[in-house]
Amino acid sequence: xxxATPTVTYRHLSVPKHDGDEAVSEDAAAVRTDPSPLxxxxxxxxxxxxxxxxxxxxxxxxxxxQAVTPEALAAALPDWQAxxxxxxxxxxxxxxxxxxxxxxxxxxxxxxxxxxxxxxxxRAVTVGDGGxxxxxxxxxxxxxxxxxxxxxxxxxxxxxxxxxxxxxxPEPTTGAWRPHDVFLLATDAVAxxxxxxxxxxxxxxxxxxxxxxxxxxxxxxxxxxxxxxVLILEIEETSDGEAA
Amino acid sequence: xxxxxxxxxxxxxxxxxxxxxxxxxxxxxxxxxxxxDAAPSxxxxxxxxxxxxxxxxxxxxxxxxxxxxxxxxxxxxYGERVQRLIxxxxxxxxxxxxxxxxxxxxRPRRMEERVQEVSDGEGGTTEQRxxxxxxxxxxxxxxxxxxxxxxxxxxxxxxxxxxxxxSFPPVVVNVTDGEATDGDPLRYAQQLREFATDDGEVLLFNxxxxxxxxxxxxxxxxxxxxxTDAEYAETLFQMTSRLPFSMRSAAEQEGYSVTLDTRGxxxxxxxxxxxxxxxxxxxxxxxx
Numbered sequence: 185x186x187x188a189t190p191t192v193t194y195r196h197l198s199v200p201k202h203d204g205d206e207a208v209s210e211d212a213a214a215v216r217t218d219p220s221p222l223x224x225x226x227x228x229x230x231x232x233x234x235x236x237x238x239x240x241x242x243x244x245x246x247x248x249x250q251a252v253t254p255e256a257l258a259a260a261l262p263d264w265q266a267x268x269x270x271x272x273x274x275x276x277x278x279x280x281x282x283x284x285x286x287x288x289x290x291x292x293x294x295x296x297x298x299x300x301x302x303x304x305x306x307r308a309v310t311v312g313d314g315g316x317x318x319x320x321x322x323x324x325x326x327x328x329x330x331x332x333x334x335x336x337x338x339x340x341x342x343x344x345x346x347x348x349x350x351x352x353x354p355e356p357t358t359g360a361w362r363p364h365d366v367f368l369l370a371t372d373a374v375a376x377x378x379x380x381x382x383x384x385x386x387x388x389x390x391x392x393x394x395x396x397x398x399x400x401x402x403x404x405x406x407x408x409x410x411x412x413x414v415l416i417l418e419i420e421e422t423s424d425g426e427a428a
Numbered sequence: 429x430x431x432x433x434x435x436x437x438x439x440x441x442x443x444x445x446x447x448x449x450x451x452x453x454x455x456x457x458x459x460x461x462x463x464x465d466a467a468p469s470x471x472x473x474x475x476x477x478x479x480x481x482x483x484x485x486x487x488x489x490x491x492x493x494x495x496x497x498x499x500x501x502x503x504x505x506y507g508e509r510v511q512r513l514i515x516x517x518x519x520x521x522x523x524x525x526x527x528x529x530x531x532x533x534x535r536p537r538r539m540e541e542r543v544q545e546v547s548d549g550e551g552g553t554t555e556q557r558x559x560x561x562x563x564x565x566x567x568x569x570x571x572x573x574x575x576x577x578x579x580x581x582x583x584x585x586x587x588x589x590x591x592x593x594x595s596f597p598p599v600v601v602n603v604t605d606g607e608a609t610d611g612d613p614l615r616y617a618q619q620l621r622e623f624a625t626d627d628g629e630v631l632l633f634n635x636x637x638x639x640x641x642x643x644x645x646x647x648x649x650x651x652x653x654x655x656t657d658a659e660y661a662e663t664l665f666q667m668t669s670r671l672p673f674s675m676r677s678a679a680e681q682e683g684y685s686v687t688l689d690t691r692g693x694x695x696x697x698x699x700x701x702x703x704x705x706x707x708x709x710x711x712x713x714x715x716x
Contacts, residue, residue: 232488283494
């Protein structure tokens with residue numbers, strides 16, 4: 185296959201954990217469609233940390249500007265940590281003792297990122313329990329890093345916003361894409377739910393139908409009460425392109 | 429399945445600590461003098477440990493916008509008298525003595541500042557000033573009115589359960605260094621453990637602080653594991669609830685081997701066993 189730029193449409197669907205007035209999601213997502221290669225990322229800020237939504241946002245925005253490899257992630261992490269530190273410093277300064285203590289502890293988040301190259305290859309990197317799915321025709325071509333819905337624990341690997349904290353090793357994988365493939369990047373609750381039910385259902389989700397499905401699944405207990413986020417990327421066709 | 433209720437602001441859980449403040453708490457932990465330590469009293473170690481624990485419970489609920497009321501917390505001291513050591517703010521937790529944790533967070537008795545060494549991320553350390561909240565100070569006087577403390581605890585949790593019938597049930601942790609001086613605590617313990625939410629009966633855990641150098645007996649599954657010369661060890665064992673699933677997991681992560689019969693009991697605890705147990709016993713399930 186000659187080098188070709190994937191033409192991708194994407195949807196970012198998210199329903200916060202508490203579906204009410206106080207709704208604040210600590211998940212974040214970002215997609216970079218231009219210039220090639222296309223990159224997408226989702227991150228899930230850990231509930232027990234503070235300023236976690238900010239950290240998740242810093243991670244996804246930073247990751248779509250980096251090569252999707254463990255080495256590039258590790259090299260960029262100190263800059264992301266500095267960005268988070270500066271953003272939080274002013275807010276924590278005059279805050280009560282517990283906000284200062286939480287800011288000093290730092291925030292934690294999982295991160296999952298995908299990159300589609302012009303050569304028909306893709307690569308991904310993950311820290312934690314986000315789920316990547318590649319759907320082809322009417323089947324699940326890839327479910328990574330796990331296809332077992334019971335593998336999701338409450339203690340995933342995490343990226344820390346403070347340099348003093350240990351960093352979990354990022355895991356990489358690669359594959360090949362072709363036109364009409366659909367990729368899903370889901371945070372943990374949605375990933376486990378899709379594995380338990382049917383990942384193919386996500387292809388038809390819109391903001392409204394996703395929200396309805398999330399609320400119904402939470403009510404019946406098949407989806408954990410957690411922020412629910414999925415990025416759906418559909419490769420519509422390819423166009424011949426010059427080298428980026 | 430019991431003991432599986434998700435803990436949320438709508439359905440919080442409660443922790444109630446019963447702290448022995450009898451005269452013998454003035455003594456150091458067993459073994460401390462022999463090792464030549466300028467040993468702090470059991471009362472001092474217990475007050476420091478519980479202040480630290482309350483701080484950690486606050487931090488587990490703290491977000492940038494404030495403290496979320498996943499937990500309600502109470503502390504009852506028993507010695508010279510039986511009294512609630514944390515006073516609820518107006519209208520908050522009145523009657524139950526169990527205070528929403530955000531109120532606890534905003535009303536320490538005082539703040540102390542200490543300097544601690546933290547990693548600088550480059551292999552070295554740097555000094556950092558940290559503020560430490562203090563909610564109560566050590567006391568040690570008179571006898572051990574454990575039965576009265578258990579009775580007051582029962583009144584607290586009964587009222588709290590009326591208001592929170594679907595919650596993960598209250599966890600009551602009793603820390604003592606000896607025998608009750610006001611009756612048979614087993615009967616009061618059984619009464620306390622009969623109260624239940626839809627999710628399970630009240631959990632009562634016991635930590636006995638050491639008087640001797642003997643090795644702590646941590647999380648026993650059978651009374652056969654206890655020393656035979658201390659009758660009240662058997663009584664405390666019988667008073668104690670089995671660990672629910674989430675706390676068995678927490679115990680396993682701390683390196684203990686557990687069974688379905690493992691009780692939330694430590695006999696002859698040294699300070700480190702006390703801290704470890706309090707960490708396990710306050711892990712009811714995950715916060716949502």
